Amino acid sequence: xxxxxxxxxxxxxxxxxxxxxxxxxxxxxxxxxxxxxxxxxxxxxxxxxxxxxxxxxxxxxxxxxxxxxxxxxxxxxxxxxxxxxxxxxxxxxxxxxxxxxxxxxxxxxxxxxxxxxxxxxxxxxxxxxxxxxxxxxxxxxxxxxxxxxxxxxxxxxxxxxxxxxxxxxxxxxxxxxxxxxxxxxxxxxxxxxxxxxxxxxxxx
Ligand SMILES: N[C@@H](CCC(=O)N[C@@H](CS)C(=O)NCC(=O)O)C(=O)O
Numbered sequence: 001x002x003x004x005x006x007x008x009x010x011x012x013x014x015x016x017x018x019x020x021x022x023x024x025x026x027x028x029x030x031x032x033x034x035x036x037x038x039x040x041x042x043x044x045x046x047x048x049x050x051x052x053x054x055x056x057x058x059x060x061x062x063x064x065x066x067x068x069x070x071x072x073x074x075x076x077x078x079x080x081x082x083x084x085x086x087x088x089x090x091x092x093x094x095x096x097x098x099x100x101x102x103x104x105x106x107x108x109x110x111x112x113x114x115x116x117x118x119x120x121x122x123x124x125x126x127x128x129x130x131x132x133x134x135x136x137x138x139x140x141x142x143x144x145x146x147x148x149x150x151x152x153x154x155x156x157x158x159x160x161x162x163x164x165x166x167x168x169x170x171x172x173x174x175x176x177x178x179x180x181x182x183x184x185x186x187x188x189x190x191x192x193x194x195x196x197x198x199x200x201x202x203x204x
Pocket of ligand 1 (some may be wrong): 035037085
């Protein structure tokens with residue numbers, strides 16, 4: 001399988017952390033891709049119409065996206081260790097945490113594009129403020145789940161760790177640790193995993 005990714009993409013990091021958790025890393029070849037809403041990657045749009053990373057290209061030529069679909073596939077071929085069965089409340093908790101963490105990322109990425117890509121004189125402050133409020137509310141939601149995060153599903157842990165890691169990377173000024181101590185404790189413990197190093201935005 002081939003994973004179209006970038007080292008700084010938090011969604012691609014989800015895929016790589018999940019592959020590590022499921023012992024599938026050796027089966028995935030990494031293909032670097034650079035894509036933004038205003039400059040899409042030509043080879044990527046050939047296989048994935050939205051032109052977003054991550055994309056997992058299977059050996060039979062089928063392209064899977066987005067990160068949630070890819071994680072579901074990896075979980076399926078990798079033995080299911082990401083999420084307990086649907087009878088277990090932690091199944092739905094894990095999915096809810098993923099939805100919150102991914103929603104945080106979606107808002108943070110929209111902010112990032114607004115700040116980094118839009119010409120400075122056209123920056124829409126209300127837009128950035130609205131996305132910032134979404135990030136804050138998502139952090140409140142994750143903090144409420146954080147007490148049980150360490151004993152919960154791998155899926156929830158991976159999604160939360162990628163969201164928090166992205167805030168550290170792109171928006172350190174948000175200083176989320178000061179206001180969300182349970183999340184800070186979770187992240188400090190989770191970040192000790194070797195895979196958090198080599199999947200991180202600063203890894204070479
Ligand atoms: N919901 C998607 C989001 C993927 C996404 O937005 N990836 C960013 C990079 S971090 C991207 O490819 N952006 C390019 C674009 O929006 O055109 C997922 O979970 O995979």
